[in-house]
Amino acid sequence: TAKLMQQCAEQRLREQRSVEQLVQQVTEAQKNIKLVQMKLLQGRRQTVQEVMEESRGLLQRSAEAAEDQQRQRCQLVSQLRALETLPVRKGKLVDLTQ
Incomplete structure (x- = not known):
């Protein structure tokens, strides 16, 4: 009976150790999951930030391109108005050499 009691105690100890190891593995896995989630979240945030910066640059x-185009249009309009204010000869030019 002493041997059986000792074997039973040893088996309980082994089971208790295996349960403790399992609990440890589960807690480590949960920690790893949290770390992976944090890394994923940081990666997504960084991607969003990069896209936002790129879109700001494009805008x-x-x-700037629209402003340059508007400036060129204004210059052309002012040149046309300047040409319109020039005196225009309405009569025929007389060629005295004929």
């Missing part, structure tokens, strides 16, 4: 470039 700025398009605004």
Whole structure:
């Protein structure tokens, strides 16, 4: 009976150790999951930030291009108005050499 009691105690000890190891593995897995989730979240945030910066740059470039185009149109309009104010000869030119 002493041997059986000792074997039973040893078996309980082994089972208790295996349960403790299993609990440890589960807690480590949960920690790893949290770390992976945090890394994924940081990666997504960084991607969003990069996309936002890129879109800001594109919007700025398009605004600058539109501003340049508007400036060129204003210059052309002012040149046309300047040409319109020039005196125009309405009569025929007389060629005295004929």
